[in-house]
Amino acid sequence: MKPDNFADRLCTAVQEKDSRVCVGLDSNVERLPKHLLAGSTPGRAVERFCCEIIDAVAEHCAAVKPQSAYFEVLREEASPVLWSVMRYAKQAGLVVILDGKRNDIGSTAEAYAQAYLRGDSPVDAITVNPYLGGDGVMPFIQAAAAEGRGLFVLVKTSNPSSGELQDLPLAETGALVYQHIGDLVAGWGRELVGEQGYSSVGAVVGATYPEQLAELRERMPQAPFLVPGYGAQGATAPDVAAAFDDQGLGAVVNSSRGIIFAYKNIDMPPDQFATAARAATVQMKDALNKAITEKKS
Amino acid sequence: MKPDNFADRLCTAVQEKDSRVCVGLDSNVERLPKHLLAGSTPGRAVERFCCEIIDAVAEHCAAVKPQSAYFEVLREEASPVLWSVMRYAKQAGLVVILDGKRNDIGSTAEAYAQAYLRGDSPVDAITVNPYLGGDGVMPFIQAAAAEGRGLFVLVKTSNPSSGELQDLPLAETGALVYQHIGDLVAGWGRELVGEQGYSSVGAVVGATYPEQLAELRERMPQAPFLVPGYGAQGATAPDVAAAFDDQGLGAVVNSSRGIIFAYKNIDMPPDQFATAARAATVQMKDALNKAITEKKS
Numbered sequence: 001m002k003p004d005n006f007a008d009r010l011c012t013a014v015q016e017k018d019s020r021v022c023v024g025l026d027s028n029v030e031r032l033p034k035h036l037l038a039g040s041t042p043g044r045a046v047e048r049f050c051c052e053i054i055d056a057v058a059e060h061c062a063a064v065k066p067q068s069a070y071f072e073v074l075r076e077e078a079s080p081v082l083w084s085v086m087r088y089a090k091q092a093g094l095v096v097i098l099d100g101k102r103n104d105i106g107s108t109a110e111a112y113a114q115a116y117l118r119g120d121s122p123v124d125a126i127t128v129n130p131y132l133g134g135d136g137v138m139p140f141i142q143a144a145a146a147e148g149r150g151l152f153v154l155v156k157t158s159n160p161s162s163g164e165l166q167d168l169p170l171a172e173t174g175a176l177v178y179q180h181i182g183d184l185v186a187g188w189g190r191e192l193v194g195e196q197g198y199s200s201v202g203a204v205v206g207a208t209y210p211e212q213l214a215e216l217r218e219r220m221p222q223a224p225f226l227v228p229g230y231g232a233q234g235a236t237a238p239d240v241a242a243a244f245d246d247q248g249l250g251a252v253v254n255s256s257r258g259i260i261f262a263y264k265n266i267d268m269p270p271d272q273f274a275t276a277a278r279a280a281t282v283q284m285k286d287a288l289n290k291a292i293t294e295k296k297s
Numbered sequence: 298m299k300p301d302n303f304a305d306r307l308c309t310a311v312q313e314k315d316s317r318v319c320v321g322l323d324s325n326v327e328r329l330p331k332h333l334l335a336g337s338t339p340g341r342a343v344e345r346f347c348c349e350i351i352d353a354v355a356e357h358c359a360a361v362k363p364q365s366a367y368f369e370v371l372r373e374e375a376s377p378v379l380w381s382v383m384r385y386a387k388q389a390g391l392v393v394i395l396d397g398k399r400n401d402i403g404s405t406a407e408a409y410a411q412a413y414l415r416g417d418s419p420v421d422a423i424t425v426n427p428y429l430g431g432d433g434v435m436p437f438i439q440a441a442a443a444e445g446r447g448l449f450v451l452v453k454t455s456n457p458s459s460g461e462l463q464d465l466p467l468a469e470t471g472a473l474v475y476q477h478i479g480d481l482v483a484g485w486g487r488e489l490v491g492e493q494g495y496s497s498v499g500a501v502v503g504a505t506y507p508e509q510l511a512e513l514r515e516r517m518p519q520a521p522f523l524v525p526g527y528g529a530q531g532a533t534a535p536d537v538a539a540a541f542d543d544q545g546l547g548a549v550v551n552s553s554r555g556i557i558f559a560y561k562n563i564d565m566p567p568d569q570f571a572t573a574a575r576a577a578t579v580q581m582k583d584a585l586n587k588a589i590t591e592k593k594s
Binding site (some may be wrong): 072073074075077078079083100103105106136158177180184268 | 396
């Protein structure tokens with residue numbers, strides 16, 4: 001990958017597509033249309049499903065986010081299928097964000113960074129868990145800097161129990177844990193700010209917590225946000241409007257099940273899953289753009 | 298896997314081998330003996346290296362801990378090699394602890410649990426990161442309960458910057474973050490205590506922080522500890538003695554580079570790597586047993 005700035009590449013993708021949608025490839029094999037599984041291995045069925053989804057949505061989304069868990073559950077087949085899908089998405093011109101929430105001590109984090117962020121890997125950015133502190137994150141930042149890649153560090157996650165640790169107030173500063181992590185992420189990203197004003201060190205901030213999303217947008221103005229929790233997890237376009245700046249930049253919003261399994265929600269036949277996914281992507285794109293316009297006016 | 302209790306199985310392995318050693322399979326392809334790489338793919342070289350290590354050390358260690366990152370760096374080859382090595386270790390009678398530090402929201406954590414802790418998976422236990430709170434951990438606990446598996450939740454990690462989050466005091470209770478997580482882990486494990494008094498919900502506590510190790514042993518008496526940081530990271534047998542109870546149970550201590558690449562340290566020829574690893578395992582086993590005996594007297 002050419003060593004330009006990941007954040008600039010993400011901004012450009014958003015502008016060119018006029019879309020802030022990230023399609024989450026949570027390709028749960030148990031929920032795939034049955035016709036894909038007939039006469040196929042589970043892995044090949046997942047691969048075909050993801051590639052057909054990519055073909056259908058590429059015009060209307062800025063990024064795709066393969067969820068590593070739904071590939072790992074394929075066991076021996078996991079990595080051939082994951083890499084095939086990621087390469088396919090890259091060739092389709094999409095920003096590829098691998099959702100692995102990886103984390104380890106420095107020497108091992110270096111191996112993860114080598115795996116996904118260096119050389120001819122099709123991965124533009126990876127999600128990273130901050131529980132181990134800076135030396136577990138630095139190898140990802142170094143790879144991002146050297147190879148024009150990015151990372152999104154978990155700050156405030158979208159799940160119901162995220163507050164069990166993330167919302168606790170700290171004694172020394174009164175800041176909450178997620179605010180403290182947000183400040184660390186802002187500091188880690190300071191050297192990697194691109195021409196559009198955003199850093200290649202981004203943050204995961206859940207759409208299901210709109211107040212914290214707005215507050216973190218103020219607190220870390222240079223971090224691009226990866227915002228999960230839209231759709232199936234309950235968040236709506238007005239919930240996430242605060243993630244964006246006046247130019248409509250600064251975030252991509254992820255929906256997984258709400259797009260890739262849209263055919264189940266709108267009662268379309270399973271073999272129309274790609275058409276349904278495309279329609280759901282356009283609908284989400286338009287809803288986000290409308291919410292951003294309404295926020296400005 | 299038969300639905301007996303993981304913690305009991307770990308205790309039995311320690312007793313039968315009279316060894317508290319866990320051999321970490323951090324099989325960094327760049328550090329492999331060159332003769333293994335000749336005429337082989339990187340993945341096949343890693344597979345052969347790990348299997349020869351397993352043959353050499355199985356008699357003298359209780360567990361092996363494949364480090365997922367050093368397999369993932371093999372990209373397309375990653376999962377076939379990882380699963381082959383894990384199945385080989387299981388057939389050698391070893392407890393298999395997959396070090397993946399996985400974490401995600403509940404529905405996705407369920408996919409990780411399905412991948413590694415259910416059905417005919419050779420994985421006995423997996424490491425889990427607690428940043429997302431209880432609903433990201435519960436799917437692992439449910440799988441552990443249903444299938445006689447276990448998990449080790451990161452509490453206090455061995456790396457230099459672990460304190461950036463883990464050592465911060467919390468405002469409401471004055472507890473440090475790692476103590477708070479330790480209390481959560483102890484609570485999560487209460488229903489899964491086996492006949493030997495330990496839970497299948499364990500904790501990762503770094504050998505490089507001996508005081509915190511001793512304190513956490515008191516604080517969470519039913520959690521088996523997975524203790525990384527021995528050897529290459531600097532910790533010694535007396536540093537980890539506090540992890541064990543009077544019967545010498547309650548923990549396994551991991552060494553990775555210090556064992557699998559021991560031939561480099563003692564200047565043996567590369568084709569003797571397995572012999573060197575076996576010698577290093579015996580040495581570590583004896584050092585741990587001596588430190589435990591000395592603590593008692």
